[in-house]
Amino acid sequence: METYKTYLHNPPHLFRENAIYFITASTYKKVRHFKNPVAKTFLRDSIFRAFGESGWTIIDWVVLDNHYHLLVNATESPERLPKIIRNIHRFTATFVNKNGLAVKGAAHIWHNYWDTCIKTVGAFYTIAHYIWRNPVKHGYVTDPFNWEFGSFRTRFTSEADYCAKIMAEYPLDRLRLRDDF
Secondary structure, eight states, X not given: OEEEEOOSSSOOXXXXXXXXXXXXXXXGGGOOTTOSHHHHHHHHHHXXXXXXXXXXXXXXXXXXXXXXXXXXXXXXXXXXXXXXXXXXXXHHHHHHHHTTOSOTTOSOSEEEXXXXXXXXXXXXXXXXXXXXXXXXXXXXXXXXXGOSSBSHHHHXXXXXXXXXXXXXXXXXXXXOOOOOO
């Protein structure tokens, strides 16, 4: 089953059962509320808890100071996605505010999220590569293995040949994404 929903002030969303989604969420005005490792850890744990409770599988992920990227496998109830994201953002915004981790003067913590259904094997591998390399792209580290708030280290430790093959066969120059965080 497939449902396409449009919203007045949000991007449209395609809900497709058992689909793989690429999800990006950004903080309001790109403010870096998650610079602190404690905040990043809370965000990561909230993401895993919310998707796990909904029966979705997280395939690859990365958390940065002001945004995150996920590659997830939907269930038979993909229309749950807005609620999953809403819960993540509500819990993490409360945590950041209550623990004094919000940037002073910030009106909001989260801005919005964008999702895309992955339609081809090539797109899947290119997006996975993109997620792994995102901390390098944004200057956090020079090697994605050194970024603890992403799936690459764990995946590379157990599947080094797989990771090397994907990075070689699915270069990032094929990908056209807005990522000006």
